[in-house]
Amino acid sequence: MxxxxxxxxxxxxxxxxxxxxxxxxxxxxxxxxxxxxxxxxxxxxxxxxxxxxxxxxxxxxxxxxxxxxxxSPVANPGKIVNAPINYRAHIDETSQDAAIAHGRDMTRSIWDWGLFLKASSALIGPSEQIRLRFPDRRNDHEVELAVVIGRRCHQVSREEALNYVAGYAIGLDITIRGPELQSFRKSPDTYAVCGPWLATRDEIPDPGVLDLRLWVNNELRQSANTRQLIYDVPRLIEYASSFYTLHPGDLIFTGTPEGVGPLLPGDRVDAEIAQIGRFSIQVADRYV
CATH class of the missing domain: 2.30.30.370 (FAH)
Structure with missing residues (x-):
């Protein structure tokens, strides 16, 4: 459903x-x-x-x-958990692009960086507009599989992890590039898009085989499959729940593949994940 x-x-x-x-x-x-x-x-x-x-x-x-x-199919998540550089090809492009790396050693992976939290006040649905900030800085799109936690879990095993999932959605993580910590740069209002609906867990028996794509103004920018995740969904739930309790409605954005790039005022973004669906969202025509 x-x-x-x-x-x-x-x-x-x-x-x-x-x-x-x-x-x-x-x-x-x-x-x-x-x-x-x-x-x-x-x-x-x-x-x-x-x-x-x-x-x-x-x-x-x-x-x-x-x-x-x-x-957004979830109105009040307690937290939005994000997985950084969780696709090998994204690590490679980040390491080669100084505008993304900002002097960091981006050859490392998720096991070095850990996870980070994004403010729940950043969350919107696809019917709203992304309102970009700081015209002198690069604002990037990052399409991701979003996992909706269905019941309280703490220190769950990888084998049991999917039993704690309510369903899945498309996540769009908007990122301001710069030297600050990720939680700060990724948490402005409208910088976390979730939609277009929640596909219940029974609709997607294996979240590790899903094609995901993103277009900007009809130009294909990102195309990958969740089988390329370094930490797959069960491992991410195991990892996150080893540090803090996950509550019903908490979101896990599982990481973005290669092809991230800048958004500009007036752009239209289309995001799609197989077995879930597709949404379009407009970027506001001016910076705030």
């Missing part, structure tokens, strides 16, 4: 070129009291919501997909 959020927190199920509106299923999320449970409320109660969704589907109104404003 492919679950989307649209038009300001309505809930839908993708069916062909349309969406079935199952927003009443959100009533299955119980009212929360302070202190709030850690985790996105939808994903915290995902199984219960999906049960109600299945009941609603036969009578759910159908809407045209191209008339909907798609939001």
């Amino acid at each position: 492919k679950i989307c959020r649209f038009n300001g927190n309505r809930l839908g199920v993708l069916v062909g070129d349309g969406v079935l509106d199952v927003t009443p299923a959100l009533a299955a999320i119980p009212l929360q009291h302070w202190p709030l449970a850690q985790g996105d409320p939808l994903i915290l109660h995902f199984d219960t919501v999906l049960e109600r969704v299945r009941e609603l589907l036969p009578e759910a109104p159908r809407l045209a997909l191209d008339r909907l404003a798609l939001d």
Whole structure:
């Protein structure tokens, strides 16, 4: 099942070129009291919501997909975990491009760099616009497989890791190039795009065989397959959960392949991952 959020927190199920509106299923999320449970409320109660969704589907109104404003499928992730230089070819291009490396030794890999966190306030859906900052600096696109954690996990094994996944989406990590730490340069508002929907775990039995592509103004910039990941999805979950607890709705952006490049105001970005889908997002026509 492919679950989307649209038009300001309505809930839908993708069916062909349309969406079935199952927003009443959100009533299955119980009212929360302070202190709030850690985790996105939808994903915290995902199984219960999906049960109600299945009941609603036969009578759910159908809407045209191209008339909907798609939001991030996860509204309130506690954290966005990012995997740096997790494709060998991206390590190679980074090592050869001083505009990316900024004097760092980029021949090292994820086992040297570890993971980093991106501010959840950077998160938007594809119906919004990327608002670039700092016209004197390079702002790059990075397409990634995004993993949505489905239940609390801490120190899980690689063998059990996929049992903790709610589903998958397309992630677009926007990066300001420069000497600062990654978490700082990658966390401005609108610099984390997630969408167009959440493909539930059963839709993608093996996240390690997915083609991913990105175009800018119809020019193909990035094309790879998740089988080329240095740390695959189970290993990333194992690695991340060895350092901190992952909660329902937490996102893991699994790393970008080669072909990263600059975005400019007015650009249009198309991102696609096999078995998940595709979205287009506009870059605002001026810097902020």
